[in-house]
Amino acid sequence: MTVLLETLCGHLAALYPQSESAALAQRLCTIMRIIPGGPEPEPYCNHWDEGDVYVISYADSLLSETHLPLENLQHFLGHYLAESISGVHILPFFPYSSDDGFAVIDYYQVNQSVGDWPQIREIAAQFDLMADVVINHCSSRSGWFENYRQGKSPGKGYFFEGDPQADLSQVVRPRTSPLLTKVQTLDGERHVWCTFSADQVDLDFSNPEVLCEFVAILRFYLEQGIRVFRLDAVAFVWKIPGTSCINLAQTHTLVRLLRLLIEHQRPDAIIITETNIPNQENLAYFGNGNEAHAIYNFALPPLLLNALLTGNGRHLRNWLMTLPPARSGTAYFNFIASHDGIGLRPVEGILDRAETDRLIGAMERFGGRISWRDKPDGSRAAYEINIALWEAMKGTLAGEDHWQLARFLCAHTLMLGIEGIPALYIHSLLATGNDHARVAHSNHNRHINRHKWDYPQLQALLQDDGSHHHQVLAAMKLRLAIRRRQRAFHPNATQYTLQLGDAVVGFWRQSLCRRQSIFALHNLTAQPQALALSSLNLAALDPWTDLLSDQSYEDHQGQIELAPYQCVWLSNLSDG
Template structure:
């Protein structure tokens, strides 16, 4: 692609974004596009990106971690994190998502002070680059907001550059009644500036002030930031809270067309600069809205499968997979060049908005009550009618799966491994939170110290203690890590587990959740079946139509499943991966 055609593409994006925006002259869109090309270092001719190519396969799995989730004296946390990755998971994962590693003021990194620096308490850019040299590195682009104590905001208050017009403002008299909120605090915050009192927009907290993408200077800043991250080895960009990016009083201010067009523009720039780079949109919203960020294979390469955590946990605590099955049948296969990013635990919690319309309100209430009985906390949002509604459940996944709606039981470990066996087998790229990898419990002391519920699943391990527990065959950490790492090692050898391999839902009753995967070359089939109850369930092999002239084996137990067997007794929370072709 020559620079002129790239410039034309950017001009089309910019015209859609800035059409009708005061102060942005449509005659300057081409000039702005050329400036973006310069900031990305794309003045020379580049190769036209191929839209429908998968830059991932069955070997891909990411660990999600804070930069300081594992600590060791006399070493930067980022160095300790790499030490942990190299020793324990190098042979079963391909990449790592390091949660915001910048200087910040709140929200454990998501209230950024300076996008161009690494938090000194974590390390420096050389530590980031060392990790990026050995693993596919996902980094957060916290694009919707930054810290109210950032230099940009200080400049906003004092009418200086850069920052003069960098933040979204509104009047309390504007029609903001339809604005969708993930929080209960007031949307607008009054601040005193040298120009007088102004009301800045705060979608999340009053320490996180929303950026004003109506100002092209903000876009330029983020393109420069992206270039720096690419130069430091980042290959996967997580666009944090991007759904809220564009503000338009009188609308919901979520998922607006300008927001989608900004994602398209960033993709155009990123894939010309680095053809194998990946954009992931973090949109914790109802399922149909989330899927829209695939666009026409011209927006996100990956979208988070946000509905999976609440639906899967619901299935495992109720022993009924019907809601999970209905959702799965409704999910369109991701076309080549796009993929689902599957996860079942995160640094935040189990989001409930993605379950809206998929679980009945009574089911959500039962889920919330059960998680609270297991020590979980609830974060709230303000609903359309001003009512308080549960937004997410804050709990470690290991504690979330300690029992059922009947209470805790002896099947917690098996239930936890079952959840991951399901997730690892599903269409898409799996991401596993570091505290799920080792089965970390709720951290109540951290909640008390931090003063917010999300801290419950943000424990910090001393590396020596974690090593000791992983070495102790009787510890839950050893058993969890051993089970999960073994599943991952099996997974990465199976072509039918390619993120874009065919997937069909099986109908085996409410107690058995099953689906069929077939490799892209159609050589390998895997029937993935899990008992999601605390009772033995009988699987009739005739229900999954095993072809008689092929040898079938369960990849997990290595036991044969041949045509002479009429049924298999599945233990509570047991998973079978029955295949006709054993790889690895």
């Protein structure tokens, strides 16, 4: 038996002890079109470098009367960002019934309103394309679910059923909607499990037929040029009533199995797990370098937001100090804004209740909304803050001020410097504000940060140098151009957190070859801050220059003056 088949059989035996593992392993290889016995993927290989930057966007974020939304997105990426990014994450572009794409009706089709597979393949030919694998649930209007109700295949046995009389109080929920939904089937009344909403019915991966379906979907996506796979809400995928039904051992085994198959089909493919959960639980999805290639750094957005609104970086600094270096072959996926809200679960145990309440209060004053979740004891807790990041940066706990642009750029500059692969939400690049009209129309809090631009109107704003949309995009492109040339910003380059007081957050990055060092310094306040250069222990023989301003620092015993919200990338090399 080959190494691949032996490893697959081990995973399958843990997941499906009643099945014939060898036969199922061979079937999965056939579906994925893998010939066992071929070369093994190189372990602990970094499929990224300092040049990698992603944009996150819906397929229909840019609309016009003359072109399909995917064509508009391709034009925007090529015309405005070709030299600034390497990849794009297009959020679910399939036919759907709710949740802006995350209730998939058909995994093999592109939503006709945005385009078709030729447009997807064209974008994949220009950029590394990340696509969602909505693996925990699908639409109640899908063919699978209709077949389930009719007792037909494929679909029969595909969905997780629950007993309304069972004790499900320990189940961790991200929502306040009922967990079980009653449906009528040919076999009578059933209650299906719905972690997120009644329209998003949870799949039953304890049925190996469901696994085979998704392996076929993954192979199809690979054939369309998709290289990066985001496993949406994967932490909830395996259910055992009487447990929390989150982060179960079987879930981690399933991630390892999917990675094994994907990387044997395409060795440079990447799996990213989307697990908006407390920080230590999130880190577990690295496994032993054999689960996710990258994990979302979910604690970063709320901690950075808190640091800039309070002017105090203590929690952010302490978190950076405890963040373990990602081993070769793994990386953090860094972001500070996305299509979802700013999650609060990742900072449980980091921010106390009073600090979280102050943060929530400020965001509500800036026009934000709060989404809630049910706790096992029956109480409710704030799950996420829903707000456009541009609006979140309009002030501090003291109220609104005139530092919005500087504060916004400080947030992104800090994110671009820390260990990991950076990802920028399209609406942050465009400094899009809160979309209250969409929230009022849909009664869906997350729509506040999912604006749909009229693309010709946006292009006019981006040509107007007096527009804050133009100013933000220009400033971001400048930072990206600098960042992508610095080897010290490789996602796995060494990082040490500096002790510079609470008003300034700083860290030292060193390239893997140890030639380049960058001291990244960030003033979190609206007051100037002075730092003694001697506190950085700069190498005496090296010339040091701020890459962002081109200012040189020759007197290593002097001071560096940071203006309000100023950032400095102090490097011993002008080009890494």
